[in-house]
Amino acid sequence: MELVKDLPAIFEEFSEQRKNAFLRMHELKQQGKPFVGGFCTYLPKELPLAMGACMVGLCSKDGETIPEAEQDLPRNLCPLIKSSYGYAKTDKCPFFYFSDLIVGETTCDGKKKMYEMLAEFKPVHVMELPNSQSPMGKKLFAEEIKKFKEKLESHFETTITEEQIKEAIHKTNEQRKALKAFYGLQKMDPAPMGGLDMHRVLDGVQFRFDMERATEEVKALTQKVIDEYDPEKYRGRKRILLTGSPIGCSTQKVVNAIESNGGVVVCYENCGGARSVDELIDETNPDVYDALAKRYINIPCSCMSPNPGRLELMDRLIDEYKIDGVIEVVLQACHTFNVESYKIKNYVTEKKGVPYMFMETDYSSTDAGQVNTRVGAFIEML
Amino acid sequence: MAKYSLGIDCGSTTVKGVLFDGEKVVDSRLVATSARPALRMHEVYEKLWNEDVGYVVTTGYGRELLPEANKKVTEITCHAKGAHFLGGSVGGVIDIGGQDSKAILLDKDGNVADFLMNDKCAAGTGRFIEMMCRILECTGEQLDTFSPKGPTVDITSMCTVFAESEIISLLAQDVARDDIALGVIRSICRRTATFASRLPMQGSVFFSGGLARYELFRSHLEAAIGRPVVTHAQSQLCGALGAAILGYRFVK
Numbered sequence: 001m002e003l004v005k006d007l008p009a010i011f012e013e014f015s016e017q018r019k020n021a022f023l024r025m026h027e028l029k030q031q032g033k034p035f036v037g038g039f040c041t042y043l044p045k046e047l048p049l050a051m052g053a054c055m056v057g058l059c060s061k062d063g064e065t066i067p068e069a070e071q072d073l074p075r076n077l078c079p080l081i082k083s084s085y086g087y088a089k090t091d092k093c094p095f096f097y098f099s100d101l102i103v104g105e106t107t108c109d110g111k112k113k114m115y116e117m118l119a120e121f122k123p124v125h126v127m128e129l130p131n132s133q134s135p136m137g138k139k140l141f142a143e144e145i146k147k148f149k150e151k152l153e154s155h156f157e158t159t160i161t162e163e164q165i166k167e168a169i170h171k172t173n174e175q176r177k178a179l180k181a182f183y184g185l186q187k188m189d190p191a192p193m194g195g196l197d198m199h200r201v202l203d204g205v206q207f208r209f210d211m212e213r214a215t216e217e218v219k220a221l222t223q224k225v226i227d228e229y230d231p232e233k234y235r236g237r238k239r240i241l242l243t244g245s246p247i248g249c250s251t252q253k254v255v256n257a258i259e260s261n262g263g264v265v266v267c268y269e270n271c272g273g274a275r276s277v278d279e280l281i282d283e284t285n286p287d288v289y290d291a292l293a294k295r296y297i298n299i300p301c302s303c304m305s306p307n308p309g310r311l312e313l314m315d316r317l318i319d320e321y322k323i324d325g326v327i328e329v330v331l332q333a334c335h336t337f338n339v340e341s342y343k344i345k346n347y348v349t350e351k352k353g354v355p356y357m358f359m360e361t362d363y364s365s366t367d368a369g370q371v372n373t374r375v376g377a378f379i380e381m382l
Numbered sequence: 383m384a385k386y387s388l389g390i391d392c393g394s395t396t397v398k399g400v401l402f403d404g405e406k407v408v409d410s411r412l413v414a415t416s417a418r419p420a421l422r423m424h425e426v427y428e429k430l431w432n433e434d435v436g437y438v439v440t441t442g443y444g445r446e447l448l449p450e451a452n453k454k455v456t457e458i459t460c461h462a463k464g465a466h467f468l469g470g471s472v473g474g475v476i477d478i479g480g481q482d483s484k485a486i487l488l489d490k491d492g493n494v495a496d497f498l499m500n501d502k503c504a505a506g507t508g509r510f511i512e513m514m515c516r517i518l519e520c521t522g523e524q525l526d527t528f529s530p531k532g533p534t535v536d537i538t539s540m541c542t543v544f545a546e547s548e549i550i551s552l553l554a555q556d557v558a559r560d561d562i563a564l565g566v567i568r569s570i571c572r573r574t575a576t577f578a579s580r581l582p583m584q585g586s587v588f589f590s591g592g593l594a595r596y597e598l599f600r601s602h603l604e605a606a607i608g609r610p611v612v613t614h615a616q617s618q619l620c621g622a623l624g625a626a627i628l629g630y631r632f633v634k
């Protein structure tokens with residue numbers, strides 16, 4: 001595939017994905033395509049894909065509906081949960097509106113209780129996600145994946161064969177490989193692109209319903225970035241790894257602060273970035289449920305206890321991306337990431353000898369000035 | 383040939399300016415920020431600038447507001463530099479500003495090794511003291527004359543608004559003004575010490591910001607932290623001085 005547009009236009013297009021996806025979704029719905037809405041990267045999207053459904057991410061990433069949500073939910077709850085609920089409640093999110101089935105997992109406490117409330121508005125299926133990656137946990141999750149398959153079959157009156165699942169696994173693996181090659185470009189020093197552009201692609205691709213086409217586009221984009229590499233553009237910038245909660249629209253606030261103060265984000269150890277993309281599914285495993293369970297339960301989210309995978313991933317990323325500093329951004333009232341930050345800080349500073357900074361934020365822009373000062377001071381310190 | 387650098391620190395309450403010749407503060411200014419930070423910064427700039435100034439660095443939350451500045455640096459880096467200059471071999475800095483407080487860990491060369499900022503709430507900042515002085519009808523300058531009159535008073539509220547009603551109810555119970563003020567100061571110092579204890583500071587700590595000019599604060603902070611707290615007559619200028627020191631490297 002060849003991309004005719006120039007790079008800024010392509011990045012822009014990816015960031016428009018979310019908006020354009022509304023229309024596309026409407027079209028596909030009219031053609032009779034079923035839609036499954038999900039919130040979290042633990043959802044094995046291969047199953048909906050196997051039955052020919054489209055997956056759409058419902059994790060809300062801005063603060064628009066938080067006031068409505070706060071009529072029912074406590075104020076001191078993570079903004080991601082409040083906003084997700086708010087969009088469902090107010091019917092303002094077309095993705096939610098058009099989803100035929102909503103799937104959640106028992107991840108963090110706030111989210112799983114919120115799913116109970118969502119069931120008032122929509123059919124919701126909650127997968128029981130164990131909070132430990134033990135052999136028992138894996139077994140349970142494999143069972144849950146089978147149950148999810150059965151749920152899809154009964155809800156949509158269809159059957160899903162293992163052959164179809166295998167095909168879906170192949171497709172998602174191909175996309176993971178393409179995405180890894182794309183964000184892996186940032187291993188180059190100086191970095192070839194800005195962190196916001198990288199984020200636009202990682203986020204936008206989740207709203208491309210034609211997965212194979214999206215994969216081809218990512219590959220072509222990767223090639224284009226290589227062809228147009230200008231080492232002067234980000235020369236001398238401090239190389240930052242961003243980690244922590246999924247911060248949605250706050251990414252812009254944080255990344256802008258980093259990149260206007262002499263840094264560049266070269267790696268996201270977040271959902272949407274390395275955390276959810278890094279590991280492939282074993283295509284040689286004859287037991288597809290086992291293969292899916294193994295891969296998904298390995299996602300190193302702070303909901304897992306203990307969560308050694310996150311340190312292993314950080315260890316590798318810090319070396320591969322030649323990281324100068326780690327910035328952890330945690331959403332307000334996100335307890336799991338907040339508590340885990342202690343371990344992350346110690347690991348990063350003591351084992352890896354890399355400076356680390358912690359920041360708490362929400363979806364508003366009221367703290368943009370403070371974020372800018374902190375990030376600025378951190379980069380001056382590097 | 384240029385001889386001086388100029389550092390301007392625009393904080394939430396005051397704008398500070400320092401003219402620096404590479405060794406000492408040659409001249410300085412301090413004015414209230416009021417609602418017009420850009421204008422006040424410019425005033426300070428006009429007053430201190432002369433032909434021999436080779437480089438201008440701004441810092442503080444208004445650091446973007448002076449078009450004449452050659453460079454903008456965050457207050458963390460500047461406070462560290464200023465404290466290292468004024469305090470010598472201190473292990474860290476605690477700055478209590480008008481609307482935030484910060485703790486900075488220094489390495490042995492006076493560079494920032496780590497830092498924390500408390501900018502989420504006004505408790506434990508200069509604002510809190512302003513509020514207290516208003517209710518107790520005293521001036522900041524009077525604080526150092528306060529001495530215990532009765533049993534110690536504890537202020538437990540973490541939030542400025544609640545602390546305000548706590549103070550009012552203490553007054554209603556006829557508790558001496560001195561004791562209330564001392565209680566407030568102790569609670570601020572304790573809170574600041576707890577916050578700063580997340581950084582592994584060694585040796586003595588430099589205390590900067592507007593409150594550092596009161597001996598009462600210094601001694602309470604020292605008691606709360608449990609290590610020597612030093613300050614300097616010019617500690618209120620710490621950020622502006624740090625900015626000027628950083629700028630001096632570019633003076634040719």
Ligand code: SF4
Pocket residue numbers: 039040041042107108245246271299301302303
């Ligand atoms: S951070 Fe954890 S709970 Fe949140 S989307 Fe990612 S995997 Fe799911």
Ligand code: SF4
Pocket residue numbers: 078079080081108109110111245246331333334335336337
């Ligand atoms: S950001 Fe934290 S609190 Fe919010 S949904 Fe994710 S894990 Fe839960």
